[in-house]
Amino acid sequence: MSLTNKVVLVTGAGQGIGKAIALRLAKDGADVALVDVKPEGIQAVAEEIRALGRKATTFVADVSKQDQVFAAVDHTERELGGFDIIVNNAGISQVASLLEVTPQEVERIQAINVHGVLWGIQAAAKKLKALKKPGKIINASSIAGHDGFALLGVYSSTKFAVRALTQAAAKELASDGITVNAYCPGVVGTDMWVDIDQRMADITGAPVGATYKKYVEGIALGRAQTPEDVAGFVSYLAGPDADYMTGQSPLIDGGLVYR
Numbered sequence: 001m002s003l004t005n006k007v008v009l010v011t012g013a014g015q016g017i018g019k020a021i022a023l024r025l026a027k028d029g030a031d032v033a034l035v036d037v038k039p040e041g042i043q044a045v046a047e048e049i050r051a052l053g054r055k056a057t058t059f060v061a062d063v064s065k066q067d068q069v070f071a072a073v074d075h076t077e078r079e080l081g082g083f084d085i086i087v088n089n090a091g092i093s094q095v096a097s098l099l100e101v102t103p104q105e106v107e108r109i110q111a112i113n114v115h116g117v118l119w120g121i122q123a124a125a126k127k128l129k130a131l132k133k134p135g136k137i138i139n140a141s142s143i144a145g146h147d148g149f150a151l152l153g154v155y156s157s158t159k160f161a162v163r164a165l166t167q168a169a170a171k172e173l174a175s176d177g178i179t180v181n182a183y184c185p186g187v188v189g190t191d192m193w194v195d196i197d198q199r200m201a202d203i204t205g206a207p208v209g210a211t212y213k214k215y216v217e218g219i220a221l222g223r224a225q226t227p228e229d230v231a232g233f234v235s236y237l238a239g240p241d242a243d244y245m246t247g248q249s250p251l252i253d254g255g256l257v258y259r
């Protein structure tokens with residue numbers, strides 16, 4: 001198993017893509033710390049991981065708060081006896097016209113999607129340096145980090161920012177043996193897309209379900225992405241086969257955005 005004896009922290013691990021990543025990395029042999037702003041989901045995921053024979057611990061934190069992210073990393077090391085990998089997965093969506101979006105809405109999504117990733121990079125890198133260990137930092141970007149999408153403009157800007165942080169952190173941390181990469185999913189059938197579809201319907205008047213269907217119809221492989229499709233790629237990024245890769249944000253989207 002590629003992650004035997006590794007300790008991984010996953011943010012936004014209570015549902016959706018983060019849950020699938022946590023379960024997949026546990027199947028790869030890792031012990032996993034599950035971090036989320038909501039307590040319910042991570043408790044259930046922890047039980048699933050323990051049933052696989054791996055250790056799991058939970059920690060409730062809001063990734064937009066620097067001190068809470070640092071506390072989550074400290075908790076992980078204390079409870080699981082080490083620290084090797086962070087997956088900065090937590091994020092929120094936002095559907096709004098660039099002409100209508102408010103300062104409060106912009107600040108909220110930047111605090112979670114951009115600052116949350118930055119605090120995760122900081123906390124993980126400082127812990128790895130203190131432990132004098134190599135490690136991996138893996139961040140959630142998106143197809144919206146490669147293309148700006150209408151009514152998802154501010155969301156897109158946060159995911160472009162994740163790619164910038166990923167590149168800069170890769171350059172700053174390479175000499176410490178820490179690699180930094182991102183994953184860029186396409187249209188994944190999680191609660192996030194239920195919400196995006198509903199808010200698109202509210203703004204454009206499209207029937208509920210129509211926006212999701214339109215996006216899925218644009219996928220070359222002909223189906224929506226599953227959280228497990230994303231988790232398989234994150235498993236690669238977390239494992240030894242990705243040791244020579246850093247600063248990259250590859251698309252894993254079934255053929256939707258091409259770079």
Ligand SMILES: NC(=O)c1ccc[n+]([C@@H]2O[C@H](COP(=O)([O-])OP(=O)(O)OC[C@H]3O[C@@H](n4cnc5c(N)ncnc54)[C@H](O)[C@@H]3O)[C@@H](O)[C@H]2O)c1
Nearest residue numbers: 012014016017037062063090091140142185187188190192
């Ligand atoms: N669903 C998609 O199609 C898609 C596509 C590309 C990228 N992504 C990205 O993947 C990541 C996960 O998306 P998802 O679809 O699983 O979303 P989701 O809404 O299903 O789950 C997100 C999880 O993050 C948690 N979270 C939200 N704000 C948080 C905060 N401030 N602190 C800690 N936890 C917080 C939520 O409680 C939830 O458990 C996000 O960064 C998202 O932008 C999703």
